[in-house]
Amino acid sequence: MTERSVTHTTFVIERFFQVSPARVFAAWSTAEQKRKWFGCHEGATHELDFRVGGRETYRGGPKGGPIYTNETRFQDIVPNQRIVYTYDMQRDETRISVSVVTIELKAEGKGTRLVFTEQGAFLDGHDAPEGREHGTKIVLDKLVEGLEREAHAAA
Amino acid sequence: MFQALADPTRRVMIERLSRGPASVSELAGPLSMSLPAVMQHLSVLETSGLVRSEKAGRVRTCRLEPAALRAAEQWIAERRASWERCFDRLGDYLAEHPDEPESKE
Numbered sequence: 001m002t003e004r005s006v007t008h009t010t011f012v013i014e015r016f017f018q019v020s021p022a023r024v025f026a027a028w029s030t031a032e033q034k035r036k037w038f039g040c041h042e043g044a045t046h047e048l049d050f051r052v053g054g055r056e057t058y059r060g061g062p063k064g065g066p067i068y069t070n071e072t073r074f075q076d077i078v079p080n081q082r083i084v085y086t087y088d089m090q091r092d093e094t095r096i097s098v099s100v101v102t103i104e105l106k107a108e109g110k111g112t113r114l115v116f117t118e119q120g121a122f123l124d125g126h127d128a129p130e131g132r133e134h135g136t137k138i139v140l141d142k143l144v145e146g147l148e149r150e151a152h153a154a155a
Numbered sequence: 156m157f158q159a160l161a162d163p164t165r166r167v168m169i170e171r172l173s174r175g176p177a178s179v180s181e182l183a184g185p186l187s188m189s190l191p192a193v194m195q196h197l198s199v200l201e202t203s204g205l206v207r208s209e210k211a212g213r214v215r216t217c218r219l220e221p222a223a224l225r226a227a228e229q230w231i232a233e234r235r236a237s238w239e240r241c242f243d244r245l246g247d248y249l250a251e252h253p254d255e256p257e258s259k260e
Binding site: 004005006007009011013015017018019023024026027033036037038097114116118120122 | 231
């Protein structure tokens with residue numbers, strides 16, 4: 001039996017882009033454009049119905065690895081200014097997190113500041129093993145990179 | 156690990172240990188439960204790798220395993236990192252296509 005647990009977390013990411021808020025908004029609101037930057041796995045499927053109450057579904061994952069399903073429901077949309085949505089993430093058949101995401105777009109000079117806030121309930125520690133593995137892999141990759149650079153410098 | 160941290164009693168124990176090593180009876184002090192019950196929580200924490208303990212004479216001393224705690228933060232850090240990578244791609248995309256029609260749909 002799975003022992004149940006919930007970890008709550010909030011994190012905020014800010015970015016600045018040298019284009020108008022309308023341009024950034026379009027990259028989120030049109031399926032064709034969103035696919036260019038959002039999904040990163042080959043063979044992933046993506047559907048977007050961008051309106052309040054509409055849904056977005058993303059399904060994909062690394063080759064030979066688990067399938068991630070990301071199901072979104074848009075809760076609030078203010079064109080060129082704000083998008084609020086809820087989404088849950090499943091790994092294969094297991095729900096691993098449920099979140100509220102708020103995207104705020106603010107005109108700043110000729111560009112746009114994007115403020116992304118995710119408030120999530122992470123369930124039963126399911127993200128843990130893989131996150132750890134992935135984190136470890138990044139560290140190892142960096143180590144190999146550093147060693148190779150050193151080897152080149154020495155040669 | 157998160158199962159180990161999910162229990163309020165075990166979080167109290169972790170909090171106490173974050174201030175430094177403690178004996179089992181020191182850990183049990185603020186908790187209103189029997190010593191065997193405390194030992195049981197301790198064994199969950201040890202199994203998860205969060206805590207280790209050593210017995211010297213009749214006293215068992217417990218301490219935090221900091222590397223394990225860092226791992227606990229790792230999975231949320233990973234979610235954040237995957238968004239950061241996403242926004243890197245968004246930045247690249249917008250830089251390459253600053254004037255693409257703003258809406259086709």
